[in-house]
Amino acid sequence: MSPALPPLRQVIARHGLAASKALGQNFLLDEQLLDRIAAIPGALEGTSVLEIGPGPGGLTRALLRAGAQVTAIERDERCLPALAELAEAFPGQLVVIPGDAMKIAPASIINGPYAVVANLPYNVGTALFTGWLGGESWPPAWTSLTLMFQQEVAQRIVAAPDSSAYGRLAVLAQWRSEPRLAMKVHRSAFTPAPKVMSAVVHVIPKSMPAGVSARMLERVTEAAFGQRRKMLRQSLKGLPGALAALETLGIAPERRAETLAIDEFVAIARLLS
Structure with a gap:
């Protein structure tokens, strides 16, 4: 039985949080939508999950409700008190690492395989994604990536040859993993509403072609x-x-x-x- 939690808007107001443009933040407050995103990777009971940029903890709540063991990296210190309250509400399920996800190696904070589930900050989303897809070591430590992007970026990840969206991102994503567009998310679902639509991409690694660097x-x-x-x-x-x-x-x-x-x-x- 999940603990009763105050509405996210109330948490944001109580902690005086406003989405930071500099950090690429847009908060998702619709709990039903967040539960649907948390369900995309499949059953998470007891699964290690890495979340990047949890902000006030909307998606984090959904992951915790699903039974995940969440390690969240958050560089915005203003959000840490709200996340600490969540950690108290779900004892032993949430570890919050203050810092910049671009500078923290997941292997240094999570043991064993893990799923990544995140509403990625717009300004570092693509860089983090290509980092997870890169490197000679394969299969990776992550078992799946479930990531929110601007819809245009999501379409570039899943694009087919001979389409306008097809480019480097599609090749790097598809040569040894299988990405699919799992869900489109209307701009009105966010606070503040971004100028563009968003989409969730789900990626599963597949075997790496032999003899290729x-x-x-x-x-x-x-x-x-x-x-x-x-x-x-x-x-x-x-x-x-x-x-x-x-x-x-x-x-x-x-x-x-x-x-x-x-x-x-x-x-x-x-x-x-």
């Missing part, structure tokens, strides 16, 4: 999409061996980056690895 794939996509309107023979000419790789693989150098399938990028990176 993650760093090399990053270099290939960086070069290819850095000048996305140019043909590959132009955009890839600065990457040693890339044009020869295209010839070996039978990929026409007149093509543009957005026409290449994920497997084709992986094949180029494999030859250059």
Whole structure:
């Protein structure tokens, strides 16, 4: 039985909290919506969950109600008293780490596998996401990512080749994980309401293609999409061996980056690895 908690608006008013534009904050107050987001990764009873930027603790409440063991990183000191009250209401279920998530390695604060569930601060969301997807070590320590982004960013993560949203983010997300658009969230659900719509993306890692360096794939996509309107023979000419790789693989150098399938990028990176 979950403890009775005061409405989030009351908590925000009592602690004098206002969303900080500098920290990319937008608070979600609809508890039913928050429960739906917390349900996306599946049953969380006893599961370790990492939350980034909990703010006043709206999503944190939903995760705790679902039985998760939550480790939350919050850099806004104003929010810490409200989170401390939540930790008291759910004894032994919530650990709050004050600090910047960009500078804290999850392995230093969580033992074993964990799910990431977060309404990411807009200004660092993409950087955190690409960090979780990067590196040569795979599979990762995280078992799934359930993340709120601006809808435009979410669409770039799940985009298919030959679409306007397809780019580096889609390749880096899809070559060794499976992302899906789990839920769209209207701007009116937030306080203050952002200018754009949002969406929740759910990502599950899959096996990593053999013989490919993650760093090399990053270099290939960086070069290819850095000048996305140019043909590959132009955009890839600065990457040693890339044009020869295209010839070996039978990929026409007149093509543009957005026409290449994920497997084709992986094949180029494999030859250059």
